[in-house]
Amino acid sequence: MARTTIRTEDVTSGAISATDIASNSITATQIAANAIGNSEMADDAVGINELSATGTASATTFLRGDNAWASAAAGLESVQVFTASATWTKPTGITKVIVHVQGAGGASVDTTGPAGSGGGGAGGYACKLLDVTNIDTATVTVGAGTAASTGGATTFAKLAGSGSFTDVVGNGGVVATLGYTSDPVAGGTATGGDINIQGGMGAGCNGNDSNQWGGNSFFGSGGRPLSTGDPRSQQGQGPGAGASGGNSGSGVGKAGNDGAVYVWEYK
Amino acid sequence: MAKYAIVESGTVTNIIEWDGSASHPDSSSWILCGANAQIGGTYDGSNFTAPTPPADTRTYAEKREAEYPSVADFMEAYTEKEIGSDSTKWDAYVIAYNKVRTDYPKS
Numbered sequence: 001m002a003r004t005t006i007r008t009e010d011v012t013s014g015a016i017s018a019t020d021i022a023s024n025s026i027t028a029t030q031i032a033a034n035a036i037g038n039s040e041m042a043d044d045a046v047g048i049n050e051l052s053a054t055g056t057a058s059a060t061t062f063l064r065g066d067n068a069w070a071s072a073a074a075g076l077e078s079v080q081v082f083t084a085s086a087t088w089t090k091p092t093g094i095t096k097v098i099v100h101v102q103g104a105g106g107a108s109v110d111t112t113g114p115a116g117s118g119g120g121g122a123g124g125y126a127c128k129l130l131d132v133t134n135i136d137t138a139t140v141t142v143g144a145g146t147a148a149s150t151g152g153a154t155t156f157a158k159l160a161g162s163g164s165f166t167d168v169v170g171n172g173g174v175v176a177t178l179g180y181t182s183d184p185v186a187g188g189t190a191t192g193g194d195i196n197i198q199g200g201m202g203a204g205c206n207g208n209d210s211n212q213w214g215g216n217s218f219f220g221s222g223g224r225p226l227s228t229g230d231p232r233s234q235q236g237q238g239p240g241a242g243a244s245g246g247n248s249g250s251g252v253g254k255a256g257n258d259g260a261v262y263v264w265e266y267k
Numbered sequence: 268m269a270k271y272a273i274v275e276s277g278t279v280t281n282i283i284e285w286d287g288s289a290s291h292p293d294s295s296s297w298i299l300c301g302a303n304a305q306i307g308g309t310y311d312g313s314n315f316t317a318p319t320p321p322a323d324t325r326t327y328a329e330k331r332e333a334e335y336p337s338v339a340d341f342m343e344a345y346t347e348k349e350i351g352s353d354s355t356k357w358d359a360y361v362i363a364y365n366k367v368r369t370d371y372p373k374s
Contacts, residue, residue: 086289144270144282149305152282
């Protein structure tokens with residue numbers, strides 16, 4: 001009686017090649033459990049090309065549990081500094097940012113006449129962690145410190161991308177008050193941040209005490225009022241600081257310091 | 268860096284820094300400004316006007332208190348006159364003191 005099965009001795013070495021196996025003729029149902037172990041596979045038989053993972057395999061990527069090749073880089077990658085209005089563009093590979101938004105400081109006012117000036121308030125400061133995976137660009141508007149004026153507001157706002165976030169805003173410090181007053185002027189408020197810090201108050205003008213300090217910002221001290229010289233009003237240190245006031249007849253006031261935006265970018 | 272005003276309905280709502288060329292979607296509406304532009308002031312299409320300062324509501328006594336020469340000036344002038352026989356600073360002090368009284372008469 002003729003045999004109907006194929007024995008090992010019926011298949012000589014090299015007798016079956018890929019051309020002898022029809023496409024899709026071997027599926028999981030033709031392979032018994034544990035039939036293919038390490039001993040049945042030659043070294044390098046299963047390589048990168050045989051994997052179905054998305055993304056691109058390279059020396060800088062690794063295979064994640066969700067079957068995707070992801071960047072191996074992580075952590076703080078770069079920092080962008082804005083001292084003037086512009087557009088922030090997300091660098092390649094960045095997924096999160098921490099934005100620091102500082103409003104401009106308030107000015108002191110003209111004291112060439114018979115009245116002194118208080119100090120200007122400092123700008124508000126907001127700090128926000130943002131997931132920018134789906135954000136491509138954002139507008140950066142940097143508030144200016146301007147003579148005799150409240151400081152300008154600084155904002156970081158979404159421009160393009162499918163994601164969204166609330167505007168991060170540091171408002172400007174209030175301009176100083178001219179003449180006698182016992183009340184200081186307010187620092188700018190801040191909104192939209194995980195941290196929102198109102199700018200320091202500018203000291204009120206109280207006669208000839210030369211104590212009209214500008215408000216302190218998150219980044220630096222307010223202007224120091226000079227007791228001599230002309231003008232006695234001085235700008236402060238760092239973005240958003242308020243200007244100090246001068247006594248009567250001591251000269252023109254100074255602008256508060258400009259605001260700024262710092263973007264810390266993480267992969 | 269130059270300052271630009273953001274104007275809404277004729278009122279200056281913000282003053283910002285811009286280099287005049289960096290890309291920003293709102294830059295076409297920004298107006299290059301000088302010292303006359305202040306937040307809260309107005310823009311008529313060609314000129315900026317500063318906001319009106321608040322009225323001076325101080326009493327004459329408050330005005331005098333704020334503007335009198337300092338106590339330190341008084342001590343120095345008086346001492347030099349009495350001990351050093353030099354009345355230069357004292358004379359200047361009296362002139363400044365009287366000017367305040369003239370500038371802010373009792374009312």
